[in-house]
Amino acid sequence: MVRKFNGRWLMCIDYIELNKACPTDPYPLPSINRLVDGTSKHGLLSFMDAYFRYNQICMHPMDGAKTTFITFKGSFCYKDCISLDLEVYVDDIVAKSVDSKQHYEILARVFDVLRKHKLKLNPEKCSFSV
Template structure:
């Protein structure tokens, strides 16, 4: 999947003063779920979306979400500690319907892929270590 150039746009993760680095306690999951998680992690590594982390300052857990129709697992990361440590945006994004209505008389309207949009904007190089997450068992951290 193509990504937006880091020189054009990058996601920064500032931390408020006084917050310490957080390594969440490891969560347990069933062996069946663990195998599905391992398959999904391997798929994401091959696709180039994630890479192994050796020494991580911040470390979050994954929360596997089962897709009922397909039985596949979607990996979500529990960034609650990182969210608490990040300053809140004073200017929240407008609601999508207002943005679409505002573009009514334009010749072209373009949307970013909403399905995998989080993979299109890269995290700033200096903040990548804050997004590390651990996988169950012996899989590792990424």
């Protein structure tokens, strides 16, 4: 357990050995430079941070025994949310637009997807329409 800057505790688990046994991810993390460049021409940005990272994503029941977190809800993947008006990096989402009308439409779509998949944002780490 590690104490975070806000006083809450964060559980840390060493998955090095488990990761060695897993297949290589065909979808590597995007380059931070590409993400920053992708937001540069947009007038409005909203930054969202998901609570508890991957612990919100249900895993396949057969894989539950391989980790400390066990679930029987099945496996899911993000395929609805990512689009040209979003940048996503691990558990961080940036919504980008050129005007407020478009921005609110994008945010409404993002919130619909988050609600549909029961994902929660950390309000302390979110900034909207900046």
